[in-house]
Amino acid sequence: MSKKILEPSTRLFPIPAALVSCVGSDGVPNIITIAWTGVVCSEPPMISVSIRPKARHSYPIVKSSNEFVLNIPSASQVRTVDWCGTVSGSRVRKFDEAGLTPAVASVVRAPLIAECPVNIECEVRHRLALGTHDCFIGEVVAVHADDAVLDADGRISVGAVEPLAFCDGDYWSIGSRVGVYGFSRGKLTD
Numbered sequence: 001m002s003k004k005i006l007e008p009s010t011r012l013f014p015i016p017a018a019l020v021s022c023v024g025s026d027g028v029p030n031i032i033t034i035a036w037t038g039v040v041c042s043e044p045p046m047i048s049v050s051i052r053p054k055a056r057h058s059y060p061i062v063k064s065s066n067e068f069v070l071n072i073p074s075a076s077q078v079r080t081v082d083w084c085g086t087v088s089g090s091r092v093r094k095f096d097e098a099g100l101t102p103a104v105a106s107v108v109r110a111p112l113i114a115e116c117p118v119n120i121e122c123e124v125r126h127r128l129a130l131g132t133h134d135c136f137i138g139e140v141v142a143v144h145a146d147d148a149v150l151d152a153d154g155r156i157s158v159g160a161v162e163p164l165a166f167c168d169g170d171y172w173s174i175g176s177r178v179g180v181y182g183f184s185r186g187k188l189t190d
């Protein structure tokens, strides 16, 4: 087996490309596309999003409001995801321009993006200044899922969501399920 050593860089993939919504004290909601995101704790449930302090209208909003909503888009929404990640809320009202609907959240002030099948409300518990990005660690305080993506057991159906994966600069849709947690040790059902 032959391998090349590449320069140190963030070559981890797949990762989600999500839409983070937030609202400032002026009441104007904004959206930022975020790929630097992940699950960081099960109990309490916690999710991180990393935002550049510079040139991100969303940064001071999340920092001062201490909350955000992580909205999971479907692969069919890839154009919106890319667009929200290439224009700034300092110049455009992204909800209006993208034809997205801000929906009232259940705990936080930041709105949900109604068109996204899954919305995760978070309250910021920690902020880590890491370098180019600050990592906001948010505790999940509510999760919303469209009826259309819930299966008979109330689980979110990945197949129905058709999530978007960001892989080293490219957007991908994901394929089919190839296993279930524990199946290698004989677990037979979901």
Ligand SMILES: Cc1cc2nc3c(=O)[nH]c(=O)nc-3n(C[C@H](O)[C@H](O)[C@H](O)COP(=O)(O)O)c2cc1C
Residues within 6 Å of the ligand: 017, 030, 031, 032, 033, 034, 035, 036, 037, 050, 051, 052, 055, 056, 057, 058, 059, 081, 082, 084, 085, 086, 087, 088, 089, 090, 133, 166
């Ligand atoms: C696929 C994709 C992923 C991105 N991921 C991040 C990220 O994790 N953190 C970040 O600060 N910016 C990220 N960006 C860039 C911001 O989304 C972009 O600068 C956006 O215009 C900022 O909007 P705002 O100024 O309204 O906050 C990403 C952009 C794209 C297209």
